[in-house]
Amino acid sequence: MEKILAYIEEKKEIFLNQLIEFLRIPSISSQAKHKPDIEKCTVWLENHLKQIGLKQTRIIPTAGSPIVYAEWLGAGTDSETVLIYGHYDVQPVDPMKLWNSPPFEPKISNGKIFARGTADDKGQLFTHLKAIEAYLAVEGKLPVNVKLIFEGEEEASVSHLDEFVENNAELLACDTVLVSDTEWFADGIPTICYSLRGITIGEITVFGPNRDVHSGSFGGGIENPLIALCNIISKMKNEKGKINIPGFYDDVLELTEEEKVQFRKLPFDEEEYCKDLGISQTYGEEGYSTLERVWARPTFELNGIFGGYTEEGSKTIIPSNATAKISLRLVPNQNPSEIARKTEEFIKSLIPPTVKAEVKFSPGGSPVLVPRDIKGMQAAKNAFNIAFDKEVVYMRDGGSIPVLALFEQILKAPTVLMGFGLPTDNIHSPNENMDLNNFFGGIKTSALFLNEYAKL
Secondary structure: OHHHHHHHHHOHHHHHHHHHHHHOOOOEOOOHHHHHHHHHHHHHHHHHHHHOOOOEEEEEOOOOOOEEEEEEOOOOOOOOEEEEEEEOOEOOOOOHHHOOOOOOOOEEEOOEEEOOOHHHHHHHHHHHHHHHHHHHHHOOOOOOEEEEEEEOOOOOOOOOHHHHHHHOOOOOOOOEEEEOOOEOOEOOEOEEEEEEOEEEEEEEEEEOOOOOEEHHHHEOOEOOHHHHHHHHHHOOEOOOOOEOOOOOOOOOOOOOHHHHHHHHHOOOOHHHHHHHHOOOOOOOOOOOOHHHHHHHOOEEEEEEEEEOOOOOOOOOEEOOEEEEEEEEEEOOOOOHHHHHHHHHHHHHHHOOOOOEEEEEEEEEEOOEEOOOOOHHHHHHHHHHHHHHOOOOEEEEEOOOOOOHHHHHHHHOOOEEEOOOEOOOOOOOOOOOEEEHHHHHHHHHHHHHHHHHHHHO
């Protein structure tokens, strides 16, 4: 390991320049105009996999963005196999005016690299490639068998990876899935995430008159679709933050007392949390702490609402229609399909006879809860301790990685969430960034993980 870690240290500048080249490709999966960039990114990624010494690589077409796959199985059939998952697609960059530098022209400042995709997920994905390179360059082999699968639709509204996994269980067969797409509890506190929330997404469109009409000539005589929509949304939660959808909480897995105690021990500063967000105080379901609400309670969120006139100045109309986009984050034991059905039924029951509406919800991914005593978690803990010379802490995360539950269901393999991001990385926001100490430390951690996993 000393030679491998020394190789990583020696190649830091080269690794960083390669990451910059990777980040320059605007692989935005949710925008059709960037389809050529998605294709370019897959070619770049496959070529890089070959350059670091992986002979078995391929780009696999899907009905959407291609999948990049590679494998090294030289450890033999007696050795266990680690499947490394990541995504090469990135979020849109809007609003552009809030970026301090162009999102696809990586900039290094104050020990961080700024660009779209740095922390989510190109920078984290890249740590594993560099760890593999170090092994193959120094020893000519890896301590365990490794498979890699990188998708290009994690940030899109529709992903074809689920279908691919279901149809290629033998190709992807493994003992453990390793994912780096999560963050630490705080800077300087290496963290292993053991649970993610699931997600259901949906949209409501309320229709009123067959055209926008004059608010003076028609106001008071007909229902305003925008107001009707607001009234519906207002009935989704009560004043104590509890969701009113019938049966919504039926299957929720409650936190254990041990988990609650561990959450309280974490150095969470609620005042600093509010200050960073520019808010006066937190808000959420009554009876739970902020960390409990964000990590282990389900939510109903309004992601966007629009209708009528929104440009400069006034235009006194009653709009013809109005739309709301919604997401629900789910916790272990909740079924995204069931929640989609229950949400649709409840919203339809709230629609007044004065308007019509289209309501559509669909499952986006199941919650994940990983046992903390499995072999992969121990290997990750050991690797973090050595690479950063600090004890790790465990946390849940409020976000979602939809495919992880499918890995467990189809491949019968647990997932280890060994992320290197920070809460200040601004993922999904302008000025996304990644701390370079975490990037280079992540490469060492990935290399150490493979070694520790083989030893265990």
